[in-house]
Amino acid sequence: MSTPVLETQGITMRFGGLVAVNNFSLQLGATDLVGIIGPNGAGKTTIFNMITGIYTPTEGRVFLDGKDITELRPAHITQSGICRTFQNIRLFKDLSVLDNIRLAGHFRVDYGVMSSIFRTKQYHVEEARLVQEADKLLDIFGLKSKKDHLAKNLPYGEQRRLEIARALATKPKVLLLDEPAAGMNPKETADLTKLIRWVRDEFQIAILLIEHDMSLVMNVCEHIHCVDYGQLIASGGPKDIQSNPKVIEAYLGADAVAETK
Amino acid sequence: MDYLIYLTIQSGIFIILAVSLNLINGICGQFSLGHAGFWAVGAYVGAAYSVFAPLPVPDFVNLFIGCGLGFTAAAIAGLAIGVPCLRLRGDYLAIATLGFGEIIRIIIMNMDAVGGPRGFTGIPAWSNFFWVYLWVIITIVFVVNLLRGTHGRAIISIREDEIAAESMGIYTFKYKVMAFAVGAGFAGVAGVLFAHTTQFIHPNSFNFMWSVIILLMIILGGLGSVTGAVVGAVILSILPELLRFFGETVSEWRMVIYSMLLICLMLMRPSGIFGKHELDIKKLLGMKKGDA
Numbered sequence: 001m002s003t004p005v006l007e008t009q010g011i012t013m014r015f016g017g018l019v020a021v022n023n024f025s026l027q028l029g030a031t032d033l034v035g036i037i038g039p040n041g042a043g044k045t046t047i048f049n050m051i052t053g054i055y056t057p058t059e060g061r062v063f064l065d066g067k068d069i070t071e072l073r074p075a076h077i078t079q080s081g082i083c084r085t086f087q088n089i090r091l092f093k094d095l096s097v098l099d100n101i102r103l104a105g106h107f108r109v110d111y112g113v114m115s116s117i118f119r120t121k122q123y124h125v126e127e128a129r130l131v132q133e134a135d136k137l138l139d140i141f142g143l144k145s146k147k148d149h150l151a152k153n154l155p156y157g158e159q160r161r162l163e164i165a166r167a168l169a170t171k172p173k174v175l176l177l178d179e180p181a182a183g184m185n186p187k188e189t190a191d192l193t194k195l196i197r198w199v200r201d202e203f204q205i206a207i208l209l210i211e212h213d214m215s216l217v218m219n220v221c222e223h224i225h226c227v228d229y230g231q232l233i234a235s236g237g238p239k240d241i242q243s244n245p246k247v248i249e250a251y252l253g254a255d256a257v258a259e260t261k
Numbered sequence: 262m263d264y265l266i267y268l269t270i271q272s273g274i275f276i277i278l279a280v281s282l283n284l285i286n287g288i289c290g291q292f293s294l295g296h297a298g299f300w301a302v303g304a305y306v307g308a309a310y311s312v313f314a315p316l317p318v319p320d321f322v323n324l325f326i327g328c329g330l331g332f333t334a335a336a337i338a339g340l341a342i343g344v345p346c347l348r349l350r351g352d353y354l355a356i357a358t359l360g361f362g363e364i365i366r367i368i369i370m371n372m373d374a375v376g377g378p379r380g381f382t383g384i385p386a387w388s389n390f391f392w393v394y395l396w397v398i399i400t401i402v403f404v405v406n407l408l409r410g411t412h413g414r415a416i417i418s419i420r421e422d423e424i425a426a427e428s429m430g431i432y433t434f435k436y437k438v439m440a441f442a443v444g445a446g447f448a449g450v451a452g453v454l455f456a457h458t459t460q461f462i463h464p465n466s467f468n469f470m471w472s473v474i475i476l477l478m479i480i481l482g483g484l485g486s487v488t489g490a491v492v493g494a495v496i497l498s499i500l501p502e503l504l505r506f507f508g509e510t511v512s513e514w515r516m517v518i519y520s521m522l523l524i525c526l527m528l529m530r531p532s533g534i535f536g537k538h539e540l541d542i543k544k545l546l547g548m549k550k551g552d553a
Contacts, residue, residue, distance in 0.1 A: 052428060074424075074428050075427050075428070075429075078427075083429075090422045092417070092418050094537055095417065095418070103415065103418050104429050105411075106411050106415050106429065106431050107429075107430035107431065109411045113407065116406055116407060116410025116412055117403055123410060170430055
C-alpha cells in the first residue's frame with residue numbers, strides 16, 4: 001500500500017474518567033471508501049471530531065499526507081484538505097444556496113477587506129471565479145435552479161446534498177461524512193449510495209463515513225471498522241464484518257450470537 | 262428650526278451607532294452591550310485632539326483628523342476588549358462587554374485632564390449636518406460593501422453556525438475580532454461627531470442605558486439588517502421628541518407611550534421591522550424575484 005493520505009495513530013479521547021475513544025488507528029488510501037460503524041455512543045463522532053480538530057486527542061497523532069495535524073485548529077485542518085459534514089445538518093440556514101457554497105471557497109479567495117470596500121478589479125475577478133466554481137458544483141448536484149433559495153427552505157434530502165456539495169467546495173483530499181443517510185427514506189438512501197461512489201470516482205478523493213444504515217454501508221464501503229465503547233472491535237470488508245460474531249454481539253447482544261450458533 | 266436640525270443631526274449620529282452595533286450584534290451575532298463605551302472613547306479622544314492639539318489647518322480638516330483618531334482609538338479599545346471577551350458566548354459575552362463599557366466610563370470619570378466628573382467643556386462646534394451625514398454614508402457604504410464580499414459573508418456565517426463556519430476553513434475568531442473592532446471604530450467616529458455637536462460631554466452621557474437604547478434600535482429595525490438599523494435609529498431618536506407635540510397629556514405620558522409602542526411592535530413583529538432583510542429597490546418594483 002502506498003502512503004496513506006489520512007492516518008491516525010492510536011488516538012484516544014478521555015473526558016474526565018470516561019474513555020470515549022481508546023487507541024484508535026486507521027489508514028486511509030488516496031481513493032479509499034471506508035466506513036465506521038458501531039452502536040449509539042460508541043465514539044464514532046468523537047473520532048471525527050478528533051480528526052477535524054474540534055477535539056484535540058488526549059493521546060495519539062493524526063497525519064494528513066504524512067504531516068502531523070493533531071494540534072491544528074479546525075479551520076486550518078480544513079484548509080489542509082479534510083472537510084466534513086455533520087450528523088445534524090449544519091448549513092448556514094439564512095443564507096442562499098449559492099452563498100453556502102461560496103463560503104466554502106472563502107479561504108482560497110485572494111483579495112483583502114479593503115478590496116471589497118472599494119470594489120477593486122481584483123474583487124470582481126475573484127467573486128466571478130467563486131460564482132463560476134459554485135455554479136459548476138451546484139450543477140453537478142442538481143441544485144443550480146435553487147441557488148437563490150435560502151438553505152433552510154430546501155427539502156431535507158437536498159439539504160444533505162448541499163452539505164456534501166459545500167464540503168466538496170473546499171476541495172478536500174479527504175471527505176468525512178457523519179451519518180449522511182440519517183432521516184432519509186430507502187429511495188433517497190439508494191440515490192445517496194450512488195452519489196457517494198460517484199463523488200469518490202469523479203473527485204478522486206478518500207471518503208470516510210459514519211453510518212447506521214447498513215444497506216448504505218455494506219453497499220458503498222470497501223472496508224469497514226466497527227467500534228464499540230470506544231474500542232475497535234473488528235475491521236475488514238463488508239462480508240467479513242457481517243459475519244463477525246463480535247459485531248453481531250455489539251449490535252444485538254450476546255444472546256443473539258448464541259442463538260445463531 | 263434649530264431644534265429640527267439638531268434632531269436630524271442627532272438621528273444621524275444614532276444611525277452611525279446603530280449600523281456599527283448591528284455589525285457586531287446582528288450580523289456577526291456577538292451580543293455586545295458595551296457600545297456606549299466605544300462611543301465615549303471616540304468622543305473624548307476627538308474632543309481632546311481639538312481642544313489641546315489641533316493642527317493649524319481648516320476646521321473641517323481637523324474634524325476629519327479627529328474622526329480618524331476617534332476611529333483608531335475606539336477600534337484599538339475594541340481590539341483590547343474583543344480579544345479576551347470574544348472567547349465567550351451569548352450572555353457571558355454580553356455581561357463581559359457591559360462590564361468593559363462601564364470600566365471605560367469610570368476611567369474617564371477619573372481622568373482630570375479631560376474634566377473628569379465635571380465634564381469636558383470648550384469643544385469647538387465643528388460638526389454640522391453635512392459632516393454627520395457624510396459619515397453616515399461612509400459607514401453604510403463600508404458595511405454594505407463589506408457584507409457583499411467574502412469577508413462579510415464569513416462574518417455572517419459566524420452568526421449562522423460558528424462550528425460549521427470553522428469547519429469550512431474560516432478563521433472565526435479573526436472575523437469576530439474584526440467585526441468587533443470595525444464596529445467599535447465607527448462608534449468612535451459617532452462619538453467625535455457628537456462631541457463637536459454638543460460642545461460638552463460628560464462621562465454619564467455614555468452610560469450603560471445608551472448601550473441598551475442603541476441595542477433597542479437595531480432590535481426594533483431587525484437584527485442583521487442595515488436598513489433596519491437605520492430605520493430603527495431614526496424612529497427611536499425622533500419618537501420621544503415627536504410625542505412632545507401632541508398636547509400636554511401626551512407630553513406628560515410620552516415615555517410611557519414610547520415604551521408601549523415598543524412592546525406592541527415587538528409583539529407584532531418579534532424579528533423587528535425588517536427582519537434580516539434589506540430594503541431592495543429592485544424587489545420593490547417587482548423587477549427581481551427572490552426567495553425570502
